[in-house]
Amino acid sequence: MSDKLSTLGLGFDTQAAPEKRKNESIADWLGRQIVSGVYASGDPIPKEMDFLAETGISRGAYREALRRLAGKGMLVTRTRSGTRVTPREQWSLLDPDVVRWSFESGAPPDWYIRALYEMRAMIEPPAAAFAAERRSEADMQLFRDALHAMRYCDMTEDSWHNADASFHRAILISSHNPVLLSLEAGICAAVAYTTAFRYRDMPNPHTRNPVEEHAAVFERIEARDPVGARKLMTELVDTALLDSKGTTVFDLGLPTLKV
Amino acid sequence: MSDKLSTLGLGFDTQAAPEKRKNESIADWLGRQIVSGVYASGDPIPKEMDFLAETGISRGAYREALRRLAGKGMLVTRTRSGTRVTPREQWSLLDPDVVRWSFESGAPPDWYIRALYEMRAMIEPPAAAFAAERRSEADMQLFRDALHAMRYCDMTEDSWHNADASFHRAILISSHNPVLLSLEAGICAAVAYTTAFRYRDMPNPHTRNPVEEHAAVFERIEARDPVGARKLMTELVDTALLDSKGTTVFDLGLPTLKV
């Protein structure tokens, strides 16, 4: 895959809080440090006394931040030995914070983007099918709002990404499967990255209107047609990584994903 | 779905640590309390001073435990207002701890089991296809070890579940997609529950030999045949919820899942 993908700006709304609490902002800062590779797998992070001396932060606040990250499987602490970063495979790679840190740090690793995209390609088509079967009227309103936002957004990155994320979140909500909904952060990150890549120099003759593609999925869900919804969502996913010239950006092994 | 599913004993190895650290064991205890429904969504959990008075635990250890759970999205704290349980949809439902707590508590909600199973059904077939394309020699040894353990296990629940989980973990590892691997806890829990249900009164004429079914998938992966691996894994997943009489335990909406 081109390394372009990992340097492309993202900028979708990550609802970053003002961060009033210290232990929270320390966890946030340290999380970014770790995610961005400052501390590699197995590396020790600053000793409590060192950190305390350098920053003036109290030991308690620092320790609470460490526990936050430990809960995500990012750290292991051993008495006397220190606190070390766990191998990335053991993290909660779909944890909203981990996703946010990774993408806000500017350059998430290519393997991570690709892995999220593959996961999205597995999840969204059947999720759309479930949505077609289980959707409520309230769910449909979510789709209408998202499509409205897509149609009338000012086409800046942020407003588009927010509308796009709302649509895909609506898919997950309508599937009425809370586990799928917990994948939202990872799926929306993959969606934002790939659609940013796909549509960034629209219009061109090789990609259809993104709004209409989404509307088509919506229409099948509204019609309670799971097979159709799945098919259209599969097309949306499969074609997402064609660039502006219609060539494949990276090969997802389509024979294994196409239905 | 029958509520039998949620009362069926599980007993697969959850590698629960001895838990020497207090903040860890408090987090564990509190996590189970929340997961098992003692504190419902929006409910306040014990105030720090109350908990301190009742248990004799220091405030710091309790707070570190709270941070651990807050990192999983299970709690929100507000000054003066107290600490409350977040709506379950906002948790990391695939976090290894959440999965472990839910299934060790004996009676995970039916919707959770079903949601995990649906997720598994979406992930494992394409994951097997990726495994067929990307497997290394070291990966194949994982499969051989798992199959060996399945063949010669003493058919107690634990040994079977461990061997079964090893096989499915090998699928995820061989897919060489770390994000899929991070779903391991949820997938293995679903696998253990469903296979426990499926095979618990083997042998019967309606289910094939479980070892041979797994071996068939292994054989397609070894042959680097993604289409075949996906097909066999789909069959393994689709049939997993037939009971001993061959009737469907609950309808997964197969038209939307079948390829």
Add this chain to the structure above:
DNA sequence: GTGCTCAATTTGTCGGACATATTCCAAGTC
């Protein structure tokens, strides 16, 4: 009833002290 002030309460942070576990080194033993 509305809006304001102020006190009570609960979490957030800080500092210091000691407990516990592990590493490391040095002395002792075979």
Add this chain to the structure above:
DNA sequence: GACTTGGAATATGTCCGACAAATTGAGCAC
């Protein structure tokens, strides 16, 4: 010399007490 043993050094784990900050809610003025 290689190994074992024991103690010192050190980093994390826990506890305690105090104060800061923020929100709630009651009481008051209008």
